[in-house]
Amino acid sequence: MSARFRLDALAERFALELRGDPAQEITGVATLACAEPHQLGFLANPSYRKQLTESRAGAVVLGAGDAEGYEGNALISRNPYADFARVAALFEQRSPARPGIHPTASVDVEARVDPGAEIGPQVSIGARSRIAAGVRIGPGCVIGEDCEIGEGCELVARVTLVARVRLGVRVLVHPGVVLGADGFGLAFDDGHWLKVPQLGGVRIGDDCEIGANTCIDRGALDDTVLEEDVRLDNLIQVGHNVHIGAHTAIAGCTAIAGSTRIGRYCLIAGGVGIAGHLNIGDRVRINAMALVSRSLEGPGEYASGTPIQTARAWRRSAARFRQLDQLARAISKQNKDLPDD
Amino acid sequence: MSARFRLDALAERFALELRGDPAQEITGVATLACAEPHQLGFLANPSYRKQLTESRAGAVVLGAGDAEGYEGNALISRNPYADFARVAALFEQRSPARPGIHPTASVDVEARVDPGAEIGPQVSIGARSRIAAGVRIGPGCVIGEDCEIGEGCELVARVTLVARVRLGVRVLVHPGVVLGADGFGLAFDDGHWLKVPQLGGVRIGDDCEIGANTCIDRGALDDTVLEEDVRLDNLIQVGHNVHIGAHTAIAGCTAIAGSTRIGRYCLIAGGVGIAGHLNIGDRVRINAMALVSRSLEGPGEYASGTPIQTARAWRRSAARFRQLDQLARAISKQNKDLPDD
Amino acid sequence: MSARFRLDALAERFALELRGDPAQEITGVATLACAEPHQLGFLANPSYRKQLTESRAGAVVLGAGDAEGYEGNALISRNPYADFARVAALFEQRSPARPGIHPTASVDVEARVDPGAEIGPQVSIGARSRIAAGVRIGPGCVIGEDCEIGEGCELVARVTLVARVRLGVRVLVHPGVVLGADGFGLAFDDGHWLKVPQLGGVRIGDDCEIGANTCIDRGALDDTVLEEDVRLDNLIQVGHNVHIGAHTAIAGCTAIAGSTRIGRYCLIAGGVGIAGHLNIGDRVRINAMALVSRSLEGPGEYASGTPIQTARAWRRSAARFRQLDQLARAISKQNKDLPDD
Structure with missing residues (x-):
């Protein structure tokens, strides 16, 4: 320095x-x-x-x-x-950009790479993909077909854009990220699974950041969408056709199932699970490892789970949790104010 | 289109x-x-x-x-x-197969690649591995030694098969998947950890699909096995020597610890954790983020956890969860029908 | 064999x-x-x-x-x-080391690779990084700038060391691992997120093992540290500035938020979430899928969550969990020994 x-x-x-x-x-x-x-x-x-x-x-x-x-x-x-x-x-040290295509990279003849972009070693770029000026694509990245990468984006290393993924400007994508893999779409038919074709794409807004090994699936029919300035930590799963509003930040290991809509300015902690086809309002906060199985209004703060205890104390609480309905009925027999079911 | x-x-x-x-x-x-x-x-x-x-x-x-x-x-x-x-x-658009080995790929002289297979850019294939006709291996995949990939399989991009991994026919593997990494086998000895050699492999049945960044470890001694038509979503962890029955589907971010057997036609939601050395029967359904710490009979539907609440309401419920045993004892003192422990 | x-x-x-x-x-x-x-x-x-x-x-x-x-x-x-x-x-079969640099690898002129190291196909090594004797770097690995890899380390395949990552000796890193990606550091400012530069590195002690697709972020200012003989399973998230003591073992899909310190000889099960800025003592055991939201003294065993039930029984327990405070107040009215809040 x-x-x-x-x-x-x-x-x-x-x-x-x-x-x-x-x-x-x-x-x-x-x-x-x-x-x-x-x-x-x-x-x-x-x-x-x-x-x-x-x-x-x-x-x-x-x-x-x-x-x-x-x-x-x-x-x-x-x-x-x-x-x-x-x-x-x-005080941040960044090596200067080196515009040009590394000799070990493989670029399809139908791809369009701006001369001001830096394409690193072992990179592969597929047909009809377009890379704008000032983009840095680090070592080992795979860009499939029909992708667009806007000005000033950085794909640090070993990022995969499968197909039909569009990044706005200044998007930062960390290593191991997979954008645009098939959503988990299955129809059960005659005793086995039938794959539902995943025909949509992924659209990532300006100034988003996507953490290492996070996955965002392509939509089944429409696109999966992140609006601008969405910030995702590592190892997050975003299912097909999810829509995440601007300025929402999500911590590591959270999973969002298909077709759920999340509002703007949400703060979602780590390890959260959000079921599919839900609506989460603007400015919702969700605490760590909560399971969200219904739509949530915003603004508001939500949680689920039980507090950490010594294993010895926890075993007693947990055993009683199984008896809760029975206990509640016993109480309500003695107390007419309480709900009976 | x-x-x-x-x-x-x-x-x-x-x-x-x-x-x-x-x-x-x-x-x-x-x-x-x-x-x-x-x-x-x-x-x-x-x-x-x-x-x-x-x-x-x-x-x-x-x-x-x-x-x-x-x-x-x-x-x-x-x-x-x-x-x-x-x-x-x-209406699905797929680029036509391009049989042959891309010039940037690295194929061991002892590997056998069918001329009808497509080996993409930056791919590496190790000794004694066999790739059948109609296989597509996308950019950046690493196939280690002694692997077999059956007809019609597709490895989309950046998939790793470490060693001794066998795929049936028509298996679809999404980017970032790691098959055949060492299982987590450790013996504690004299104040430090001793690595237990992982000598088994991985066998994946016909028509399986494996989601992005999912990991399936190789067995310690025997193989880790997925029967046919098993469908795994993204970011799933399958420990060593797990056995998953045919037609079972598992959603994202679920983890299955070593040596557990899962039956056929199970539906396991996302974020589930299943402990090791358990038996899960056929046609078991497990709800999202459940922790499975004992064997489960099938058919049946299972769950654990607590419902989502506002954080304010949750804090009160959670505080009472810690007092549950005390509360239950107070009730049972007044009510002889209730269990006392 | x-x-x-x-x-x-x-x-x-x-x-x-x-x-x-x-x-x-x-x-x-x-x-x-x-x-x-x-x-x-x-x-x-x-x-x-x-x-x-x-x-x-x-x-x-x-x-x-x-x-x-x-x-x-x-x-x-x-x-x-x-x-x-x-x-x-x-009885473990290992292919013999092949010292030297594969012709498809890309090594920066300022990198220093010991002639006794094996650098596999499609590897990329950045400026000022140093690779010691006896190191094996498998296919598709990306080593960024200013990294150090000590004697006898093995990076199996497709491992990424982003920048300023130092590995001790005999460290084993499985495929898909990302070491040294930016920590999740954001300051909210005037309606949007401002990225906090991540200037620290990652230090991994001797004899550590890091499972497939696990992520360890670089520190914001100081380093993220694993002491010697730490064993991490697959798909684990280690946030920036976390410090993990020697001989601690952590199972798959666990997440540790930033700046938390974990002691020596801890055993942390799978799917655990540990909040940031906490202290976990030596010889602490944490059970599967527990949420740790406060510091924990060691030695000790800790847990949270609820036991697995049939979904039918669980729905009753879960509904009652939401009424717990109300139930507890009803009991305490009848019983002066119980806590009132």
Whole structure:
């Protein structure tokens, strides 16, 4: 990290209030616990507040409230995490783009690759696919037929776009992702399964990010859709014909079954399961590992499951869970106010 | 989609009763909501029945009951979803097979590839593996040593067969799948883990389909087995020495631990966890995100978990779950009919 | 399997007590149920004890207690599973290493590959990465920039190391694994998401094993760390800045959110979800599909969820779960000993 900035330069660049030494040099970013005297730390999560006084950071990005009584150099922010992210981006090392097609790549004669795109080693691009300027396609990616990749997209490595997948601009796709595999469409017929052809595609809006090994199936007839600025973590399953609204973020290992619609600005935690053909409203929050088996109105926060216990205590609770109806009937016999079923 | 059929031709081809205009031209398939006047729709799920009257579809595949009172063109079916799937297959676009080995592929001298097989770009095939006629191996697939791939199989792209994996005929494997990785076999010994060699293979029956990024481990000693017509969705984990019976279908993100046997014609929903060394009978249905910690008799339908609630209501239920045994004891003190433990 | 050993040779090699015919020849290993007369079986799990008398195995590795009354040839062990693993390793077939770089691989001029390393077909290695002697990198792997791979590591196939990933010695990584993808770091700002740069790396200790399609994200600022001898099964998600202590083993489909610390010698079952910023002590066991939403002290065994039931019985229990607080209040009205909230 050879970048280096004066604290007053950072304050001016990001319109932050500076307290302390304007000439303090910042050569990198770090957590409060690990920061060296020339690094910038941040405080956004109150559970790390006690680290503030002991931190060796050369300066800290933090809110006005947390800054009270702090004697070190500070950049005061109304959104410390976001402003820290902006500063951190100055220190990100990215190898420069190398436009052109690597000699080990295999590009169909009917594909159209902009000369400003970078096509890495071992990449394969199928017929009629179009790659815009400023796109980076990393090693081992497979782009099938009839795909479109908009300006500034990055496919980090070993990403697969099976067919008829369209990415907007500035979409970031992490390794192992599979976009446009067949949806899980089966008709039971005469004692065996009949595959239902999956004829739709996948459309991903601008500024989406898709985590490693996540899968988004192509639609059966219409497309599977992510609107703009949707953020998916790793190992997520998105079934065919799902529609996810703009600015929704979903954590790892969550699964969404086919034809469900999810609203805008939702926050869905990890390990959640959402059944098919449901409607989830705008600004719905779903807690970790919840099972969503009915439509949910937004805004609202939802949960299911049971709290973690010692296994010994849990075994007793779990045994009683099986008796719950019987217990409830016994109570209601003695108490006329309670529901009887 | 340049295919085009008269409605009477479709009725005859699939032995369906036609009501309406025999000369109606069909140029594609669509959902009721999106169908254009020359497209064929279908009605199989009653929750979409209200879309029937408003649909612009040129014709609809539906059951005799749903057809009563419907005035549009109709193909009457006893299994509308299956018959729709058959019609839809007529409109599926598939690029023609290109038999031969792509120049960027790497094929071991001891491998045997039928001249009628298509081996795509960046594919690697190991020693003693055999690829039958009509097989398509898409870009970036890795076939290790001692594998067999039967006639008509398709490995879409970036599929890995580690070693000693045998596929029957017409098996369809989606991108990112890993077949035959080592099972998770560990012996604890003297303060550290000792790896237990995984010496078995994987056998996949005819007509199976395996979804994107799903993993099926090789057996420790015997093989891991899928019988014919098993259908696996995406991101499923199948542990070593699992045996899955014919015609069983499993939805995404389900995990099956080692040595468990699953019967025939089971329907296992998404996000289910099944412990190791269990027996699941024929025609067992398991609901989404259930945890199966004991063997289950078939036929039958099983579930676990708690229903989705608002987070506020859930916190109260969850707190009480921890007190359940105490509550139950209080009730049983007052009620001699109830179990005391 | 052409290896072949006399029973007394095996007994001597692994310091086991021999009962029976020292000259018995062993040509392979098998389960008790499938063993042929020249194969060695083992008994470690008591639920397979009844198979002992019917087994055709030429000899069996088992504990002294289980050996009582057994009349076949036996190797007596204090840890039968571990000793069986050692014997089985003698029968493992591994193709010999082929040091050198495959002609279809793409190696950056600034990368350093030891001449004793094997670099397979379609591999890509980025700038400043270093590959030690005895390393095997299988087909289709992508090694990004600034990675280090220690002696004796094996990347089976199609593994991705995005950037700044360091593996100790003898690390085994299965296909589809993604190490060092960006963590899921987002700041919400002015109605849309802002990506928080992920500047850290991943450090994997000696003798770790990482299962197929598992993902370990790079740290946001510091590294994500696995200490030595950590064993991860397939399809696991490890978030950024997670720290996993030595000798911990984790089964498939478990997810660990960012910045959580897990102790040494933990056993975490499959499908578990662990929230972020928690501390899990040493020697903690967590049962399958538990949701861990608070820190856990070790040693201890923990669980959550409800037991599997028929769907009919479950629906009744689940409906009552939603009424639990109401039921509990009714009971406590009648019983002063119970908690009131």
